[in-house]
Amino acid sequence: MAEIGIGLMGLxxxxxxxxxxxxxxxxxxxxxxxxxxxxxxxxxxxPHKPRPLSLPEGLLTTNxxxxxxxxxxxxxxxxxxxxxxxxxxxxxxxxxxxxxxxxNKEVIAKHGPHLFRLAQQRQVYLLFEASVGGGIPLIGPLQxxxxxxxxxxxxxxxxxxxxxxxxRMARDGVDYHTALQxxxxxxxxxxxxxxxxxxIDAVYKLxxxxxxxxxxxxPLPQIYREGITHLQAKDFRYAHELGxxxxxxxxxRKENGTVQARVHPAFVPSHTLLAKVDGAYNxxxxxxxxxxxxxFHGLGAGPAPTSSAVVxxxxxxxxxxxxxARPLSWVNLHTALPVRPLHDxxxxxxxxxxxxxxxxVLAQIAHILGDLSIxxxxxxxxxxxxxxxxxxxxxxxxxxxxxxxxxALGLIRRLPVVREVSNLIRVEAE
Amino acid sequence: MAEIGIGLMGLxxxxxxxxxxxxxxxxxxxxxxxxxxxxxxxxxxxPHKPRPLSLPEGLLTTNxxxxxxxxxxxxxxxxxxxxxxxxxxxxxxxxxxxxxxxxNKEVIAKHGPHLFRLAQQRQVYLLFEASVGGGIPLIGPLQxxxxxxxxxxxxxxxxxxxxxxxxRMARDGVDYHTALQxxxxxxxxxxxxxxxxxxIDAVYKLxxxxxxxxxxxxPLPQIYREGITHLQAKDFRYAHELGxxxxxxxxxRKENGTVQARVHPAFVPSHTLLAKVDGAYNxxxxxxxxxxxxxFHGLGAGPAPTSSAVVxxxxxxxxxxxxxARPLSWVNLHTALPVRPLHDxxxxxxxxxxxxxxxxVLAQIAHILGDLSIxxxxxxxxxxxxxxxxxxxxxxxxxxxxxxxxxALGLIRRLPVVREVSNLIRVEAE
Numbered sequence: 061m062a063e064i065g066i067g068l069m070g071l072x073x074x075x076x077x078x079x080x081x082x083x084x085x086x087x088x089x090x091x092x093x094x095x096x097x098x099x100x101x102x103x104x105x106x107p108h109k110p111r112p113l114s115l116p117e118g119l120l121t122t123n124x125x126x127x128x129x130x131x132x133x134x135x136x137x138x139x140x141x142x143x144x145x146x147x148x149x150x151x152x153x154x155x156x157x158x159x160x161x162x163x164n165k166e167v168i169a170k171h172g173p174h175l176f177r178l179a180q181q182r183q184v185y186l187l188f189e190a191s192v193g194g195g196i197p198l199i200g201p202l203q204x205x206x207x208x209x210x211x212x213x214x215x216x217x218x219x220x221x222x223x224x225x226x227x228r229m230a231r232d233g234v235d236y237h238t239a240l241q242x243x244x245x246x247x248x249x250x251x252x253x254x255x256x257x258x259x260i261d262a263v264y265k266l267x268x269x270x271x272x273x274x275x276x277x278x279p280l281p282q283i284y285r286e287g288i289t290h291l292q293a294k295d296f297r298y299a300h301e302l303g304x305x306x307x308x309x310x311x312x313r314k315e316n317g318t319v320q321a322r323v324h325p326a327f328v329p330s331h332t333l334l335a336k337v338d339g340a341y342n343x344x345x346x347x348x349x350x351x352x353x354x355x356f357h358g359l360g361a362g363p364a365p366t367s368s369a370v371v372x373x374x375x376x377x378x379x380x381x382x383x384x385a386r387p388l389s390w391v392n393l394h395t396a397l398p399v400r401p402l403h404d405x406x407x408x409x410x411x412x413x414x415x416x417x418x419x420x421v422l423a424q425i426a427h428i429l430g431d432l433s434i435x436x437x438x439x440x441x442x443x444x445x446x447x448x449x450x451x452x453x454x455x456x457x458x459x460x461x462x463x464x465x466x467x468a469l470g471l472i473r474r475l476p477v478v479r480e481v482s483n484l485i486r487v488e489a490e
Numbered sequence: 491m492a493e494i495g496i497g498l499m500g501l502x503x504x505x506x507x508x509x510x511x512x513x514x515x516x517x518x519x520x521x522x523x524x525x526x527x528x529x530x531x532x533x534x535x536x537p538h539k540p541r542p543l544s545l546p547e548g549l550l551t552t553n554x555x556x557x558x559x560x561x562x563x564x565x566x567x568x569x570x571x572x573x574x575x576x577x578x579x580x581x582x583x584x585x586x587x588x589x590x591x592x593x594n595k596e597v598i599a600k601h602g603p604h605l606f607r608l609a610q611q612r613q614v615y616l617l618f619e620a621s622v623g624g625g626i627p628l629i630g631p632l633q634x635x636x637x638x639x640x641x642x643x644x645x646x647x648x649x650x651x652x653x654x655x656x657x658r659m660a661r662d663g664v665d666y667h668t669a670l671q672x673x674x675x676x677x678x679x680x681x682x683x684x685x686x687x688x689x690i691d692a693v694y695k696l697x698x699x700x701x702x703x704x705x706x707x708x709p710l711p712q713i714y715r716e717g718i719t720h721l722q723a724k725d726f727r728y729a730h731e732l733g734x735x736x737x738x739x740x741x742x743r744k745e746n747g748t749v750q751a752r753v754h755p756a757f758v759p760s761h762t763l764l765a766k767v768d769g770a771y772n773x774x775x776x777x778x779x780x781x782x783x784x785x786f787h788g789l790g791a792g793p794a795p796t797s798s799a800v801v802x803x804x805x806x807x808x809x810x811x812x813x814x815a816r817p818l819s820w821v822n823l824h825t826a827l828p829v830r831p832l833h834d835x836x837x838x839x840x841x842x843x844x845x846x847x848x849x850x851v852l853a854q855i856a857h858i859l860g861d862l863s864i865x866x867x868x869x870x871x872x873x874x875x876x877x878x879x880x881x882x883x884x885x886x887x888x889x890x891x892x893x894x895x896x897x898a899l900g901l902i903r904r905l906p907v908v909r910e911v912s913n914l915i916r917v918e919a920e
Contacts, residue, residue, distance in 0.1 A: 081638065081780065085638070085640075088640075089638065092637055092822075189635065194781075195778075195780060195781035195782070195784065196781075196784055197627070197631040197635030197636060197784070200630070200631065200634060200635040201627040201630065201631060201635070204630060204634075204802075204806065205619065205627035205630040205631070205799075205802055206627060206798070206802065207519075207522055207802055207805050208511065208515070208519065208797070208798050208801035208802045208804075208805060209798055210515075210518075333763075333766065333787060336763065336766055348625075348798065349794075350511065350625060350794045350795065350797055350798035350801075351624075351625035351626075351788065351789070351794070351795050351798040351799075352625070352788065352789045352792075352794070352795055353788060353789075354625065354626055354627070354786070354787065354788035355785075355786075355787040355788065356784070356785075356786060356787075357763060357784065357785040357786075357787065358781065358782065358783060358784035358785065359781070359782045359783075362782075364779075364780045364781070364782070365780065365781050365782055367638070367780055368636070368638050368639055368778060368780035368781040369635075369781075371638035371780075372634070372635055372636065372637055372638045374638075375637050375638060376634065380815075383815065383816045384816070385810075385813065385815030385816055386813045386814070386815055
């Protein structure tokens with residue numbers, strides 16, 4: 061049987077997982093592909109670091125040229141993570157006419173359009189199924205199985221760390237810091253959790269999904285981003301009382317030739333499928349003009365699921381090489397669609413305020429909202445604290461413009477009777 | 491731009507949907523494919539039947555040879571349904587070196603292995619995404635995106651009609667016949683609902699999924715089949731009391747080189763995703779050794795979702811032809827795996843009995859179960875009917891062998907104190 065060589069860049073959690081699958085399932089996979097998958101070189105930073113995985117002799121190298129200038133490695137698998145040097149290596153590999161598989165959401169989010177063009181020019185594959193949603197088939201279906209559709213929207217829970225934290229807060233009433241520490245202890249959150257809890261990871265993934273779904277680049281600074289650190293246990297109690305769960309959603313929507321893209325915590329109706337996605341799971345809802353709403357659900361991280369996606373991309377390339385076929389699945393982007401700013405958004409809001417516990421307070425707030433055409437759907441007033449002389453007001457609005465709501469918040473904050481605007485959370489209707 | 495011609499067989503609900511998409515979105519789709527999709531001929535039974543869709547002149551024909559012997563139709567799309575003449579037409583098309591797209595689960599379930607070999611011999615595509623799960627990408631992901639996995643199991647809600655009926659029974663406590671009539675009035679169930687409510691449709695779809703997931707043919711008579719007609723409103727009440735929903739599941743499992751395949755109503759734990767699939771929706775859970783459990787959820791029927799799948803298959807072929815690539819996605823079957831008979835199954839059971847309302851009855855039943863190593867997990871005894879002198883006993887067992895359970899049922903039925911074995915429902919654990 062003919063052979064095809066693989067150069068693996070990175071031997072961390074994902075890289076070790078990929079190497080292990082290639083070594084342990086190599087024979088079965090090669091039969092699937094009709095061509096032998098041969099792991100030829102592995103790029104690492106420290107070749108002397110003890111590793112649980114025992115690789116054949118002579119595979120490790122610290123020199124990227126041993127892979128990039130190596131005709132024995134027509135497939136480069138990049139699982140180092142981070143923007144650089146990964147971007148440079150991927151570009152060099154494509155320029156050298158090599159096929160590339162990457163799990164790197166940051167590289168695709170920031171440099172996707174450029175790299176797609178390069179891959180197309182060189183007639184090679186650039187595959188990145190593992191960059192979003194771990195092993196959940198998602199990039200493939202968007203690139204191939206939903207092509208007959210005009211994709212109208214994407215709504216996704218695509219960060220397992222935050223979903224684990226939010227699930228703990230919702231189910232067990234623990235506060236954010238307790239839930240975070242627990243996630244760290246279990247290995248679901250990193251020692252520095254910023255990328256996850258501030259929504260940065262989700263923004264990268266949303267940008268990747270938008271490339272495929274809407275065929276437009278969305279510059280990262282134009283994606284509205286809000287993390288989960290300001291959520292409090294009582295927000296979850298109110299959410300449940302009102303029939304909602306709180307989820308960190310990544311939302312992309314195409315409307316009248318423009319795109320909307322945002323990552324923020326959202327009230328999601330309890331009976332919907334998205335509200336029921338618990339723990340470290342991911343779910344991605346894609347709405348197409350023909351197919352309606354399709355949801356993909358599964359583990360969004362972990363070495364085995366991620367290896368599933370990476371190795372499958374390798375198989376796709378190997379089968380194509382074996383069939384001497386030209387790549388068929390480049391991403392052809394349209395002209396960049398304009399991104400609508402957040403203040404154009406129309407949605408419902410949950411607003412929690414800490415106010416002076418005295419008559420007429422609600423009237424003052426309602427007056428401000430009414431003047432800005434924001435109508436109130438319901439009000440909960442409770443948790444009066446007699447010693448502090450304060451009370452808590454929770455307002456659910458009817459759909460209103462974000463611009464108007466932000467203006468209202470500015471005015472409400474200045475009311476002498478308002479101690480604090482405790483939280484503003486957007487509601488994602490069904 | 492070059493053209494590729496399509497011959498469409500069937501202009502019913504699905505065929506009209508496909509024709510409409512090709513006519514209305516033709517330009518955009520052709521740009522996607524890089525080649526113009528041209529609908530050349532449409533095979534119908536009655537060309538004079540009034541149709542809501544207005545097709546260009548001269549497309550309709552009643553002669554299959556106008557498509558099958560027509561070099562202008564290198565793609566044949568079969569959406570007539572039924573085993574014959576669809577199977578013959580598909581075979582003739584493949585033999586003539588034409589690519590085939592079909593939505594026909596029955597043809598693939600019964601003749602898949604033969605047709606796959608034929609397609610491979612002639613180096614043409616045989617695609618059937620629309621045969622299971624409407625527009626939900628499922629066949630594609632199983633054929634391409636999960637190839638690195640050893641698929642261990644499939645558990646699916648793949649019949650929207652029965653899921654609609656079961657959802658109505660579960661939520662609103664209506665009986666089976668009321669729910670069925672309502673489904674018929676809404677167009678979710680056909681005038682003769684046998685294929686759906688007896689699980690025949692689900693058996694075809696399970697056979698198709700098993701071909702792809704386990705790469706083995708499973709002869710239809712070896713798939714255990716049980717419909718939903720014997721379910722009563724009270725079974726749903728007990729299910730809820732015990733923390734379950736009742737769903738018609740299609741289950742395939744690979745174990746030690748054998749395959750298990752069955753379609754029957756099952757108790758599904760309420761907190762699982764499968765339990766939350768409501769109404770006419772479908773959900774398919776695939777468990778792989780690497781990816782873990784992935785769930786695909788969406789509308790399993792309807793002209794638009796089904797057209798999404800059919801037209802996408804057409805696009806796949808068109809892009810491949812345009813790229814002058816050889817087809818890459820035949821189904822390569824392994825040697826046929828043996829199918830394990832149902833009596834080898836080990837699972838938990840829900841057993842509902844109508845018995846004489848007098849002391850010692852439960853002891854007699856427990857004795858029979860115990861003798862056959864079936865241990866009882868819980869018992870509910872209520873609904874005593876003093877006038878009839880009967881009571882209802884509901885038993886949940888621990889995991890037990892089906893063979894033993896069937897033997898026990900035979901003995902229990904013969905107990906003079908037992909009026910009726912009202913229902914036996916298998917429990918599908920998490």
